[in-house]
Amino acid sequence: MAAIARKPILTLARVSSLLLGQALLRASIPFRIFEKDASIQFRAQGYRLRLSSAGLDAIESVLGPDGFQKFWDVCGKTGGVGFSAIDAITGEPLEDALPSYASTEKKADGAPEAAAAKIRETLVSRGGLVVGISRGDMRRIFLEGCESSVEWGRQVTGYELTETGVVAIFADGSKSIEGELLVGGEGLYSSVAEQLSGGALKVYDTGARGIHGQAPTTAFKGLGEGVWRVADSTRPNGNVFIITNIRPGDKDDESLEFGWTMGAQPGVIQPPNDDYTITGAPAAKIAKSLTENWHPRLKPLFEQMVESEAAFWKITCSTPAGVPEWKNQPRVTVIGDAAHSMTPAGGIGANTAVRDSALLGKLLAETGGYSDGVTAAYEKVMRVYASEAVGISYGLATSQFGITIDENTPTIRRSYRV
Numbered sequence: 001m002a003a004i005a006r007k008p009i010l011t012l013a014r015v016s017s018l019l020l021g022q023a024l025l026r027a028s029i030p031f032r033i034f035e036k037d038a039s040i041q042f043r044a045q046g047y048r049l050r051l052s053s054a055g056l057d058a059i060e061s062v063l064g065p066d067g068f069q070k071f072w073d074v075c076g077k078t079g080g081v082g083f084s085a086i087d088a089i090t091g092e093p094l095e096d097a098l099p100s101y102a103s104t105e106k107k108a109d110g111a112p113e114a115a116a117a118k119i120r121e122t123l124v125s126r127g128g129l130v131v132g133i134s135r136g137d138m139r140r141i142f143l144e145g146c147e148s149s150v151e152w153g154r155q156v157t158g159y160e161l162t163e164t165g166v167v168a169i170f171a172d173g174s175k176s177i178e179g180e181l182l183v184g185g186e187g188l189y190s191s192v193a194e195q196l197s198g199g200a201l202k203v204y205d206t207g208a209r210g211i212h213g214q215a216p217t218t219a220f221k222g223l224g225e226g227v228w229r230v231a232d233s234t235r236p237n238g239n240v241f242i243i244t245n246i247r248p249g250d251k252d253d254e255s256l257e258f259g260w261t262m263g264a265q266p267g268v269i270q271p272p273n274d275d276y277t278i279t280g281a282p283a284a285k286i287a288k289s290l291t292e293n294w295h296p297r298l299k300p301l302f303e304q305m306v307e308s309e310a311a312f313w314k315i316t317c318s319t320p321a322g323v324p325e326w327k328n329q330p331r332v333t334v335i336g337d338a339a340h341s342m343t344p345a346g347g348i349g350a351n352t353a354v355r356d357s358a359l360l361g362k363l364l365a366e367t368g369g370y371s372d373g374v375t376a377a378y379e380k381v382m383r384v385y386a387s388e389a390v391g392i393s394y395g396l397a398t399s400q401f402g403i404t405i406d407e408n409t410p411t412i413r414r415s416y417r418v
Helices: 015-026 053-074 135-143 191-197 281-290 349-367 374-400
Strands: 009-012 031-035 048-051 076-078 083-087 100-106 112-120 130-134 150-152 156-161 166-170 181-184 203-216 226-232 240-246 257-264 311-318 332-334
Touching: 009 015, 009 166, 015 031, 015 053, 015 135, 015 349, 048 053, 048 135, 048 349, 053 130, 053 135, 053 349, 076 240, 130 135, 156 191, 166 181, 181 191, 191 332, 203 281, 257 281, 311 374, 332 374, 349 374
Parallel strands: 009 031, 009 181, 031 150, 083 226, 181 332
Antiparallel strands: 048 130, 076 130, 100 112, 156 166, 203 257, 203 311, 226 240, 240 257
8 A cells, every 4th residue: 555645844045944844855755945035046145154062062962973073074173272362452351251240040939149240252163163054055065965845935924724734824914735744944034933933932122233254364464363353442432343263274275364343332323224134234334334443453354354244133032031831733833943042142143043953853754744732842952942042042142232022022923914
């Protein structure tokens, strides 16, 4: 008797969804990925992602030994020198290199302890190395083998449940094929997250903005190998800093570029019309104006920057208390930024997203596809580690970016259509 063909798992693309696709591919589970971008080349700009041990373990569990080795070979590794901080104006070292925040532990009765423990940003992962990869390279590797399952230019605005599955609704009003399960992994503005949680999943706009930039390796000669944090506390309207990772194997290759990421307190970086999606010259111009008084050893990073690669980014965060509860829907769930948006502080967001992919992929592989209870099991475990990660990311951001989320903090607009 011929086996009954299963309906596919439907997932909405970002990095975490592509890794989930790899897990489903290895388990021979049919799937479709809906990506609103026109192609893999569409989103060229993007900063380098730092990978923790937990993030690397998750990726390896999905890709397997051979696939992970290919991924590992593309990653940049920095070691030995570690994290260094310098004053942007004087060029002199700063004593407290690693950002931290005070975390007050609670007693069993809920009352806070008298002493506050300092939580510091963790840089190193496997082998004592700082491991990073560009977002573009990560997407490219995770896409390999899944190309035939991707539908480009497909923006999902909601979903409908059927008697035997679920369908995605696209922006043009059309609908997808029926799937067994829909996984919303489409990022901050996830319509699926809004519909699934009834608005419980909130993303706050902290008001802080950043700029990503790139420059030839020759521009970084004044720093040398290491992970560098450059801080400028002289501006009257708020602090500015950049973080950059200078890898030893690449620093003498003039054909390569290194990236840097600029952050600032709310109101310091102001994109035209607050349109953080603008790229190129407007972002480069603001970065240069903010650093015009910086030390000569740092000026080449901006004077030589590749203006076309400059991009603004918005600093957002989910509810700092953690991932909220919502009524479980067996046929729909969310992963990555759709479930838990984080600030860039700590470099935790991408690592948590790939943990989602590995966990959900493992649960689906164990049952050969959708089964009752799989989304509930995933969400129960995800809420624990993701809530911890959001709390750390927010805590570090209060120190690095000077942000505060309270009842007056605006949320970004998530919408859905059914």
